[in-house]
Amino acid sequence: xxxxxxxxxxxxxxxxxxxxxxxxxxxxxxxxxxxxxxxxxxxxxxxxxxxxxxxxxxxxxxxxxxxxxxxxxxxxxxxxxxxxxxxxxxxxxxxxxxxxxxxxxxxxxxxxxxxxxxxxxxxxxxxxxxxxxxxxxxxxxxxxxxxxxxxxxxxxxxxxxxxxxxxxxxxxxxxxxxxxxxxxxxxxxxxxxxxxxxxxxxxxxxxxxxxxxxxxxxxxxxxxxxxxxxxxxxxxxxxxxxxxxxxxxxxxxxxxxxxxxxxxxxxxxxxxxxxxxxxxxx
Amino acid sequence: xxxxxxxxxxxxxxxxxxxxxxxxxxxxxxxxxxxxxxxxxxxxxxxxxxxxxxxxxxxxxxxxxxxxxxxxxxxxxxxxxxxxxxxxxxxxxxxxxxxxxxxxxxxxxxxxxxxxxxxxxxxxxxxxxxxxxxxxxxxxxxxxxxxxxxxxxxxxxxxxxxxxxxxxxxxxxxxxxxxxxxxxxxxxxxxxxxxxxxxxxxxxxxxxxxxxxxxxxxxxxxxxxxxxx
Numbered sequence: 116x117x118x119x120x121x122x123x124x125x126x127x128x129x130x131x132x133x134x135x136x137x138x139x140x141x142x143x144x145x146x147x148x149x150x151x152x153x154x155x156x157x158x159x160x161x162x163x164x165x166x167x168x169x170x171x172x173x174x175x176x177x178x179x180x181x182x183x184x185x186x187x188x189x190x191x192x193x194x195x196x197x198x199x200x201x202x203x204x205x206x207x208x209x210x211x212x213x214x215x216x217x218x219x220x221x222x223x224x225x226x227x228x229x230x231x232x233x234x235x236x237x238x239x240x241x242x243x244x245x246x247x248x249x250x251x252x253x254x255x256x257x258x259x260x261x262x263x264x265x266x267x268x269x270x271x272x273x274x275x276x277x278x279x280x281x282x283x284x285x286x287x288x289x290x291x292x293x294x295x296x297x298x299x300x301x302x303x304x305x306x307x308x309x310x311x312x313x314x315x316x317x318x319x320x321x322x323x324x325x326x327x328x329x330x331x332x333x334x335x336x337x338x339x340x341x342x343x344x345x346x347x348x349x350x351x352x353x354x355x356x357x358x359x360x361x362x363x364x365x366x367x368x369x370x371x372x373x374x375x376x377x378x379x380x381x382x383x384x385x386x387x388x389x390x391x392x393x394x395x396x397x
Numbered sequence: 398x399x400x401x402x403x404x405x406x407x408x409x410x411x412x413x414x415x416x417x418x419x420x421x422x423x424x425x426x427x428x429x430x431x432x433x434x435x436x437x438x439x440x441x442x443x444x445x446x447x448x449x450x451x452x453x454x455x456x457x458x459x460x461x462x463x464x465x466x467x468x469x470x471x472x473x474x475x476x477x478x479x480x481x482x483x484x485x486x487x488x489x490x491x492x493x494x495x496x497x498x499x500x501x502x503x504x505x506x507x508x509x510x511x512x513x514x515x516x517x518x519x520x521x522x523x524x525x526x527x528x529x530x531x532x533x534x535x536x537x538x539x540x541x542x543x544x545x546x547x548x549x550x551x552x553x554x555x556x557x558x559x560x561x562x563x564x565x566x567x568x569x570x571x572x573x574x575x576x577x578x579x580x581x582x583x584x585x586x587x588x589x590x591x592x593x594x595x596x597x598x599x600x601x602x603x604x605x606x607x608x609x610x611x612x613x614x615x616x617x618x619x620x621x622x623x624x625x626x
Binding site for chain 2: 118121125129221222223224225226227228230231232233234235236329330393394395396397
């Protein structure tokens with residue numbers, strides 16, 4: 116356990132600059148977008164163009180009074196807000212592969228050292244998995260923590276007589292990427308993050324298959340991922356969740372889907388641990 | 398004692414190890430000799446559990462390889478296996494964190510002996526300096542056995558001299574050392590026992606001193622008999 120935690124610490128430490136970079140980019144993009152949009156909208160109002168029949172698009176307001184709300188600013192800065200979010204998702208998706216492959220490739224093959232540590236090899240597997248989860252939730256938490264700060268900046272720029280109130284749920288739903296990242300309902304949270312975690316675990320198993328079986332391993336890994344995707348999608352599409360004349364009730368299909376998720380996840384974890392313990396080769 | 402019994406391994410359709418068997422005794426420097434691609438490094442990796450075998454058994458002091466045995470057997474590969482972004486001090490800290498057998502005083506002693514700068518980054522080290530730090534990581538562990546893969550490969554003559562000095566010092570004494578090389582000239586005077594590999598198995602196993610005194614042959618003479626016959 117102690118060595119597992121040390122491995123997690125080491126994995127987090129190795130990603131810290133990239134994580135800090137993504138967080139900084141989020142800050143710069145989102146703060147910049149909020150400040151720029153809010154200041155433009157406020158100066159537009161102060162110039163009197165609003166009262167003289169200016170364009171509604173340029174007013175950034177859904178309020179009939181012409182007042183500004185933080186939700187309006189979030190809504191009009193969607194694309195700039197999405198840039199760091201999508202970039203973070205992209206970087207993490209690539210890092211799911213890199214967290215393994217960087218230890219094999221390059222001048223210094225760190226995997227030699229990792230595999231001869233006096234600890235169970237499954238600790239290496241779980242440390243890498245834990246690190247990925249830490250990065251995901253660190254970025255989501257950071258995004259959540261930044262939103263109230265951005266709202267405070269908005270409040271500082273917009274005079275109170277030009278401001279409409281905004282609610283946290285409206286703020287999140289004004290941006291589809293944020294709505295996906297921070298689902299309002301707990302079951303949606305479980306579904307989105309559950310699918311993400313299963314995908315990471317299945318990819319880990321595929322990487323370890325590839326690393327264990329040489330050139331043939333690439334084929335086996337692709338096959339494994341293909342079978343996993345089919346198993347996960349079959350209950351939803353094969354059994355006809357939307358088909359009212361279907362043989363099974365939706366609840367039964369959901370149960371089958373849940374069982375498939377548990378099966379794919381369990382088999383992937385078991386396979387990953389077994390391969391890294393018995394079959395892996397450097 | 399490390400016992401390797403009848404190990405077989407295939408790689409990309411080719412038989413790399415074909416029934417190799419030998420033992421490594423404590424207090425002896427045993428050298429695994431063979432031409433390039435003979436399977437020397439594969440044997441070391443197999444002992445350390447870094448590559449699976451098709452068949453055969455490997456035991457360390459009568460036990461099959463297990464995570465706890467990594468405290469009693471150190472492996473020094475033919476290249477440094479620490480992340481390039483780490484400083485040498487962080488590399489030493491990493492070893493101290495994970496190995497109970499880590500001897501910080503010995504590490505300090507070796508760092509001074511090789512004149513290594515702890516603030517240097519691993520990625521910036523020259524090949525010779527990286528080889529020295531690699532030796533520090535392996536030898537600063539209080540282990541019963543040390544496996545070294547080509548410790549002299551690609552290293553300048555001054556660094557070779559320093560590394561050779563280590564072999565005749567207290568750092569090696571009483572341990573069982575298994576090293577591989579294809580350049581026997583550098584280590585001939587240091588080794589106690591030689592294992593010659595051919596076609597994936599051990600074809601000659603002899604005590605160097607004995608063959609010198611009884612048959613008047615050097616290791617190179619025996620190698621000529623084996624590889625040029």
